[in-house]
Amino acid sequence: MAPILVVVEHADGVVKKVTLELLTLARSLGEPAAVWLGPGYGDTGASQLAEYGVATAYVVDNSDMVDFVVAPKTEALAAVVKQASPAAILIASSAEGKEIAGRLAIKIESGVITDAVAIAPDLTATQSVFGGSTIVHSTVTHGIPIITVRPNSTAPQAAATALSRVDVEVPVSEGARGAKVTGRTAATKASRPELSEAAIVVSGGRGVGGPEGFGVIESLADSLGAAVGASRAATDAGWYPHQYQVGQTGKTVSPQLYVANGISGAIQHRAGMQTSKMIVAVNKDSEAPIFELADFGVVGDLFAVVPQLTDEVQKRKG
Amino acid sequence: MGKRMKIAVCVKQVPDTWAEKRLRPADSLLDRESAEGVLNELDEYAVEEALKIQEAHGGEVTIVSMGPERAVETIRKALSMGADAGIHIVDDALSGSDALATSAVLAGVLKDRGFDLIIFGSESTDARMSVVPAMVSERLGLPQLTFAQKVDVNGGTITIERQTDYGFDSVEASSPVVVSVVEKINEPRYPSFKGIMAAKKKPLETLSIVDVGVAAGSVGTSAAWSVVADFAARPPKAAGTIVSDEGTGGVKIAEFLATNKII
Ligand SMILES: Cc1cc2nc3c(=O)[nH]c(=O)nc-3n(C[C@H](O)[C@H](O)[C@H](O)COP(=O)(O)OP(=O)(O)OC[C@H]3O[C@@H](n4cnc5c(N)ncnc54)[C@H](O)[C@@H]3O)c2cc1C
Ligand SMILES: Cc1cc2nc3c(=O)[nH]c(=O)nc-3n(C[C@H](O)[C@H](O)[C@H](O)COP(=O)(O)OP(=O)(O)OC[C@H]3O[C@@H](n4cnc5c(N)ncnc54)[C@H](O)[C@@H]3O)c2cc1C
Numbered sequence: 342m343a344p345i346l347v348v349v350e351h352a353d354g355v356v357k358k359v360t361l362e363l364l365t366l367a368r369s370l371g372e373p374a375a376v377w378l379g380p381g382y383g384d385t386g387a388s389q390l391a392e393y394g395v396a397t398a399y400v401v402d403n404s405d406m407v408d409f410v411v412a413p414k415t416e417a418l419a420a421v422v423k424q425a426s427p428a429a430i431l432i433a434s435s436a437e438g439k440e441i442a443g444r445l446a447i448k449i450e451s452g453v454i455t456d457a458v459a460i461a462p463d464l465t466a467t468q469s470v471f472g473g474s475t476i477v478h479s480t481v482t483h484g485i486p487i488i489t490v491r492p493n494s495t496a497p498q499a500a501a502t503a504l505s506r507v508d509v510e511v512p513v514s515e516g517a518r519g520a521k522v523t524g525r526t527a528a529t530k531a532s533r534p535e536l537s538e539a540a541i542v543v544s545g546g547r548g549v550g551g552p553e554g555f556g557v558i559e560s561l562a563d564s565l566g567a568a569v570g571a572s573r574a575a576t577d578a579g580w581y582p583h584q585y586q587v588g589q590t591g592k593t594v595s596p597q598l599y600v601a602n603g604i605s606g607a608i609q610h611r612a613g614m615q616t617s618k619m620i621v622a623v624n625k626d627s628e629a630p631i632f633e634l635a636d637f638g639v640v641g642d643l644f645a646v647v648p649q650l651t652d653e654v655q656k657r658k659g
Numbered sequence: 660m661g662k663r664m665k666i667a668v669c670v671k672q673v674p675d676t677w678a679e680k681r682l683r684p685a686d687s688l689l690d691r692e693s694a695e696g697v698l699n700e701l702d703e704y705a706v707e708e709a710l711k712i713q714e715a716h717g718g719e720v721t722i723v724s725m726g727p728e729r730a731v732e733t734i735r736k737a738l739s740m741g742a743d744a745g746i747h748i749v750d751d752a753l754s755g756s757d758a759l760a761t762s763a764v765l766a767g768v769l770k771d772r773g774f775d776l777i778i779f780g781s782e783s784t785d786a787r788m789s790v791v792p793a794m795v796s797e798r799l800g801l802p803q804l805t806f807a808q809k810v811d812v813n814g815g816t817i818t819i820e821r822q823t824d825y826g827f828d829s830v831e832a833s834s835p836v837v838v839s840v841v842e843k844i845n846e847p848r849y850p851s852f853k854g855i856m857a858a859k860k861k862p863l864e865t866l867s868i869v870d871v872g873v874a875a876g877s878v879g880t881s882a883a884w885s886v887v888a889d890f891a892a893r894p895p896k897a898a899g900t901i902v903s904d905e906g907t908g909g910v911k912i913a914e915f916l917a918t919n920k921i922i
Contacts, residue, residue: 410803410821410830411793436789436806443790444797446759452884453758455788465888471680476891483884519802520832528826535824583843584822589676589784590700590842598921609676619919621912632901637915641904649909654922657913
């Protein structure tokens with residue numbers, strides 16, 4: 342049977358959570374196979390992939406994959422697709438994942454669907470568009486469906502199998518080596534989970550009042566093992582780094598739990614968090630639109646409520 | 660660079676983000692008439708970056724947009740910010756085009772015109788695929804300098820800071836290149852009254868798909884390689900529990916989270 346090919350997202354040899362989700366999803370569609378692009382494939386990654394049901398891992402151990410922007414990865418992936426003849430290709434809906442998907446669609450002449458939140462066994466994708474207000478079912482009608490899937494769409498479940506490694510040699514073309522990575526800079530190397538992947542996101546908005554105010558937000562996030570997010574009012578004011586902005590022109594998140602603190606709930610903010618499974622809001626204005634979305638809301642001062650919540654979470658953790 | 664730098668900026672007209680967007684029941688396409696059309700916000704940053712580069716290095720800025728008749732307003736807006744000329748690709752056959760067709764049309768216009776820099780926004784606020792810049796780079800075989808939070812031009816060498824989850828990558832390429840910019844890169848200027856008046860006289864080329872070398876049968880709804888099967892409004896959410904903080908608001912949230920097995 343034609344496999345469901347999953348492109349592995351990895352860092353320091355470790356498979357990211359979103360990939361484990363994609364592998365779980367792939368198992369509901371067929372037999373998963375994995376593609377590892379770039380260096381780093383080792384025992385850690387291999388055992389994670391085996392644990393999540395991968396029988397074949399295609400490995401392209403070539404540093405061009407990371408030394409140049411996206412184009413080499415796409416060439417390598419196209420080569421693997423040719424070899425594996427998959428029924429579908431699943432890629433995480435990260436910024437780079439979507440770029441790979443788009444370029445691959447041109448290379449292998451296939452339709453592409455981005456930001457799926459579910460995929461049915463007949464490969465119909467569910468997209469949640471316009472900030473979550475509309476649910477769309479779409480299908481690829483030409484070529485091998487290329488579908489990017491949002492993090493937190495599926496709960497990862499293990500299903501161990503025996504894995505074999507297939508090395509794929511891909512001579513990267515000169516044309517694909519045009520945009521060279523000359524350095525990597527970690528901005529604020531937080532020990533927190535990645536915003537778009539996190540199971541819990543704790544966000545602060547203008548109500549936080551200033552950069553220092555994010556202290557209470559971070560403490561709550563750390564007690565919950567959560568990522569920190571921010572509204573544009575907060576990032577524009579320079580209170581929190583821009584890459585943590587949630588919304589229309591920031592990141593889209595759909596965690597198990599989203600906690601909005603001092604955020605009014607403007608339509609552009611909602612566009613990035615409306616599909617969260619559960620939403621909690623703290624705002625001193627009982628009329629704030631964020632309460633329309635909230636499963637649980639507290640009308641009150643966040644500087645009283647949030648630290649108390651943090652203490653309570655700590656207490657319950659024992 | 661000995662010659663004048665030629666910069667293209669690709670811009671899309673989108674429904675105002677303040678408006679509720681919806682699909683048309685008849686053909687599952689975005690209802691673009693029901694909301695005011697505006698210049699995609701992220702593309703304002705692309706226009707601004709082009710103008711800043713022009714101010715520093717000279718050259719010419721051309722706005723390129725594919726879209727219905729009224730997308731010309733969007734091109735005018737960019738011209739009123741200070742760009743020099745516009746190209747509008749408008750054709751009834753384009754309605755319902757997928758990302759593959761959109762990138763093919765844009766690549767068709769952009770190739771052979773000698774652009775040194777082709778600048779995009781990083782995402783449209785309506786469909787939000789965030790793929791078109793990479794796809795145009797693929798089609799034109801040009802280096803991809805996308806998600807730039809900073810762009811430096813040094814002769815024919817273009818360097819950017821590419822935004823990543825952990826911070827940024829420094830990336831370098833030789834022109835011609837494809838660039839896309841993120842929001843934090845600059846502060847887009849407002850068109851001045853003078854700019855608005857001047858924009859009316861700036862050259863605007865209107866092209867059909869035949870003019871850009873794309874076959875009519877390869878774009879639009881019927882040629883799309885992905886189709887919408889059906890769609891529905893998201894079911895309204897059941898009203899949540901909202902309480903006033905009487906000194907135990909934090910504890911109450913913790914209880915709610917515990918009941919739902921989050922903690
Ligand atoms: C094209 C476009 C794109 C945009 N993209 C985004 C985006 O990606 N993300 C985004 O977030 N926004 C975006 N915006 C901006 C958006 O419209 C709002 O301006 C923004 O979300 C407001 O942020 P806020 O809720 O933090 O601030 P405000 O709307 O000012 O709300 C602050 C809230 O904090 C409450 N508050 C104040 N003090 C306290 C306290 N001590 N305790 C509890 N509550 C308190 C207030 O009651 C108020 O409800 C965009 C706008 C446009 C036009
Ligand atoms: C709700 C919805 C879902 C869709 N889903 C899919 C899908 O899954 N697969 C698919 O193939 N198509 C899909 N489409 C169609 C797709 O949106 C269009 O083909 C669109 O032109 C390209 O995608 P984008 O707007 O998301 O562009 P993005 O890739 O987000 O745009 C990035 C940048 O490209 C430039 N750009 C984009 N469009 C134009 C333009 N017309 N003229 C000039 N510059 C432009 C701008 O600089 C912009 O900032 C969808 C459309 C809608 C409304």
